[in-house]
Structure formats: structure tokens, C-alpha cells
Amino acid sequence: MRFPSFPTIVRTFYLFGNATTRRLPTTSLRQPTLRSIPTIPFLGSLFGTSTRNNMSYPVQKTDDEWQAVLSPEQFRVLRKQGTEAPYAGEYDKHMPSSGTYNCAGCDAPLYTAQQKFKSGCGWPAFFDTVPGAVVRHTDNSFGMERTEIVCSNCGGHLGHIFKGEGYPTPTDERHCVNSISLKFKNDGESKV
Numbered sequence: 001m002r003f004p005s006f007p008t009i010v011r012t013f014y015l016f017g018n019a020t021t022r023r024l025p026t027t028s029l030r031q032p033t034l035r036s037i038p039t040i041p042f043l044g045s046l047f048g049t050s051t052r053n054n055m056s057y058p059v060q061k062t063d064d065e066w067q068a069v070l071s072p073e074q075f076r077v078l079r080k081q082g083t084e085a086p087y088a089g090e091y092d093k094h095m096p097s098s099g100t101y102n103c104a105g106c107d108a109p110l111y112t113a114q115q116k117f118k119s120g121c122g123w124p125a126f127f128d129t130v131p132g133a134v135v136r137h138t139d140n141s142f143g144m145e146r147t148e149i150v151c152s153n154c155g156g157h158l159g160h161i162f163k164g165e166g167y168p169t170p171t172d173e174r175h176c177v178n179s180i181s182l183k184f185k186n187d188g189e190s191k192v
């Protein structure tokens, strides 16, 4: 493992994020009297992102409409910036010679099989995208600055980009993508 501490850090954030989300019932946020409590803005900045909410995307759906077409886990990751458990996703070790990985929300082609590489990080890794398919946002959650990646067609959360790690790829970028945000299609199977 090139970066032995990285999966541990991410797993910690994953567990922390889930635990904290469960402790924050959405009903409490709807009570005006709680809005002045300092912990609410703190948690908002912890889980919020700075730029993504200003974007508009061609595919627009309400949360109710997304929940009608996505599984609960897909909705949590794609629409609520969740993270799936490492080494558990359907496409982590999936290495086809051709085909595309489409958005699980809107079916837009995001990555080709040729752009995937083995990173060992526990999530599917890509070094490049289908041109224009992915938008980058600054993500300030968890008290650090990262680059979030979302589908440019529907705004669905895909994962994050990490740069300069030294992988022998043409871009030295790792698009760390949740399997559940993707749907693999063989060549000719994609609608778009």
C-alpha cells in the first residue's frame, strides 16, 4: 500500500459521518427555536459544500422524485453526498476491457473502462472522464478542503478527486468514485 494511512482516515470519516448523521434528526432542524444553537451552523459547515448548491443541472428532480427512482443507498450517496463503505462496492475490482460507467441517477456516460485503474484504495478509481461529463466543486466538509466530483447532467455526487499521488497514469489524478453512483454498460448498451 502506497499510502497506508489513507484508507484509515477515510474509514474514520465514513464512520464519523454516518454516526453524526444519525444523531441529527431532520425534524429538529425544522424547529425554529433550534436554529440559533451554535452547533447547528457548525454541523452545517461540517457537512455542507461551498459551491455545489449554486449550480443548476439539465436534469432537475426533487428529493421525492429522486427517492422514487433510486434505492435508499443510492439516494444517500448520490443526492446527500454520502460515501459507501470501502472495498464493498460492486465496481471496486471490476476491470472490463471495454464499456462505460454511467451515472446511476441519470444514465449519462461518465467514465470509460479504459480510464479505470487499480488504485488499491477500496473504491473504483479513474484517471480521466468522458469529456465534460464531470463537474468539480470545492468541498469544505470535515474541516478540510477537497475536490468533490458530481455528474454534470444531474448534479449527482460521485466522489472526490485526489492529485499528485504518483500513480502511473496520464493525469496523476485519481477520481475516487462510489460504485453505487455508477451503472456499468457494455459498448452499445448505453442509451446516450
Ligand SMILES: [Zn+2]
Binding pocket: 103, 104, 105, 106, 107, 108, 151, 152, 153, 154, 155, 156
Ligand atoms: Zn447524473
